[in-house]
Amino acid sequence: MVRFVRAFGLHQPDQTPCGQPIPVSEAHALGELARAGALRQSDLTHRLRLEKSSTSRLVTQLINRGWAERTPAPDDGRGVLVRLTPQGLTAAERLAEARAQRFAGVMNRVPESERADVLRALTILTEAMDEP
Amino acid sequence: MVRFVRAFGLHQPDQTPCGQPIPVSEAHALGELARAGALRQSDLTHRLRLEKSSTSRLVTQLINRGWAERTPAPDDGRGVLVRLTPQGLTAAERLAEARAQRFAGVMNRVPESERADVLRALTILTEAMDEP
DNA sequence: CAGCATGGTTCGACCATACAACCAGATAGT
DNA sequence: ACTATCTGGTTGTATGGTCGAACCATGCTG
Numbered sequence: 001m002v003r004f005v006r007a008f009g010l011h012q013p014d015q016t017p018c019g020q021p022i023p024v025s026e027a028h029a030l031g032e033l034a035r036a037g038a039l040r041q042s043d044l045t046h047r048l049r050l051e052k053s054s055t056s057r058l059v060t061q062l063i064n065r066g067w068a069e070r071t072p073a074p075d076d077g078r079g080v081l082v083r084l085t086p087q088g089l090t091a092a093e094r095l096a097e098a099r100a101q102r103f104a105g106v107m108n109r110v111p112e113s114e115r116a117d118v119l120r121a122l123t124i125l126t127e128a129m130d131e132p
Numbered sequence: 133m134v135r136f137v138r139a140f141g142l143h144q145p146d147q148t149p150c151g152q153p154i155p156v157s158e159a160h161a162l163g164e165l166a167r168a169g170a171l172r173q174s175d176l177t178h179r180l181r182l183e184k185s186s187t188s189r190l191v192t193q194l195i196n197r198g199w200a201e202r203t204p205a206p207d208d209g210r211g212v213l214v215r216l217t218p219q220g221l222t223a224a225e226r227l228a229e230a231r232a233q234r235f236a237g238v239m240n241r242v243p244e245s246e247r248a249d250v251l252r253a254l255t256i257l258t259e260a261m262d263e264p
Numbered sequence: 265c266a267g268c269a270t271g272g273t274t275c276g277a278c279c280a281t282a283c284a285a286c287c288a289g290a291t292a293g294t
Numbered sequence: 295a296c297t298a299t300c301t302g303g304t305t306g307t308a309t310g311g312t313c314g315a316a317c318c319a320t321g322c323t324g
Contacts, residue, residue, distance in 0.1 A: 001231070002160050004254065006181045007261040010142060011157070013280065013310045023310060025143070028134050042271060049138045051313055056273055058311090078271045078320045099133070109260040114253070121246070121253030122136065128241040129139040145279045145312065155279060174302060186281055188304055193279095210289045210302045 018102035020095055026065075027095055029058050030084070033068065034092035038083040040073060067091050150234035152227055158197075159227055161190050162216070165200065166224035170215040172205060199223055 009017040016027045025048075032047050033039055039047075045055040059082050062068035067088030073079030084092065110118055141149040148159045157180075164179050165171055171179075177187040191214050194200035199220030205211030216224065242250055 001235075001254075002163055004258045004261070005142065006160065006179075007258055009181070010137065011181070011280075012282085014282075025311060028138065031134055040271085045271090047138075049141070049143070052270095052272065053274080053314075054312055056271095060273095061310095073271090076271080076321075080272070103133075106257070106260050110256055114256055117249055118253040118257055121250040122133075122257070124242055124246055125238070125250055125254070126136045126139055128238050129136070143312075147313095157280060172302085177302090182280090183282055184301095184303065185283080185305080188302095189280090192304095205302090208290075208302080212303070 016095070016098070018095075018098040020098045022091075022095070023061075025058055026061060029062060030067065030088065030092045030095060033062075033082060033084050034089060034096070038081050041070075041080045041082055044082060062088065065091075148227070148230070150227075150230040152230045154223075154227070155193075157190055158193060161194060162199065162220065162224045162227060165194075165214060165216050166221060166228070170213050173202075173212045173214055176214060194220065197223075 014023050015021060016024050028048055029044060032044060041055055041059060045052050059068060066085060068082055068084050071081045071083060073081045107115055146155050147153055148156050160180055164176060173187055173191060177184050191200060198217060200214055200216050203213045203215060205213045239247055
């Protein structure tokens with residue numbers, strides 16, 4: 001595991017493992033938002049497994065980049081809905097692209113015959129870790 | 133991948149994913165040192181994929197905990213050899229124990245028939261990422 | 265309506281890392 | 295041998311990341 005983390009580059013907070021020059025936390029948030037369209041801030045908190053304070057700060061950073069905006073939640077006066085701006089969306093797409101490329105590069109060095117297995121195993125592992 | 137990282141708890145810098153109350157960086161260093169016996173600081177730098185300055189600080193922290201000591205390298209007047217103290221060794225063992233437990237817990241939720249595959253896949257993946 | 269729960273924000277403390285500047289010992293080229 | 299360069303380490307500075315506590319506003323419950 002340790003080897004895996006370091007080799008993948010997960011220990012660098014200010015750069016995604018895929019070479020994009022944006023902080024990994026923001027990249028994660030961007031990913032979730034792009035996939036969901038818009039999210040309650042509390043939802044984002046749960047998906048990223050953060051503390052609400054961290055999420056708050058993170059969202060503010062995205063806003064400062066012009067990638068997201070906060071609007072009041074429609075059904076709860078306390079809540080906040082976070083939505084990507086068009087620029088945020090293209091940023092997310094750029095990111096997805098980079099991710100795909102990095103992944104392709106790695107998979108390229110995995111023996112052809114193992115690839116399906118590796119992918120399946122990763123999914124299983126993630127699910128196994130998901131619920132404790 | 134993102135899911136994996138967050139689910140595993142890798143985004144918390146001050147606590148290992150295995151529940152031990154020590155910073156993950158120190159845990160990684162401890163692991164490498166325990167496995168190697170003693171390491172040149174520059175070696176540690178390469179294994180952890182850090183910058184030499186980061187390693188220097190990291191080692192200092194280990195020393196402050198009483199887990200390691202610096203001695204001059206025998207064959208190079210510039211170099212530094214880092215060695216675990218007895219306390220450092222027991223700390224490393226405690227850590228390995230926790231790691232094993234965490235891993236066992238996860239594997240427990242992986243269907244019996246898949247376990248071997250999952251393990252193999254993880255190894256292959258790590259190797260694939262290793263050399264770019 | 266009082267009391268408690270929930271969603272957010274701000275603040276303070278700690279951890280992790282890189283890059284640049286600097287020093288000392290090692291090495292290579294002339 | 296002497297200088298120029300390389301290599302290993304240290305320290306300072308800046309950026310990023312996370313949590314927990316204190317605090318506020320809104321919602322829910324009895």
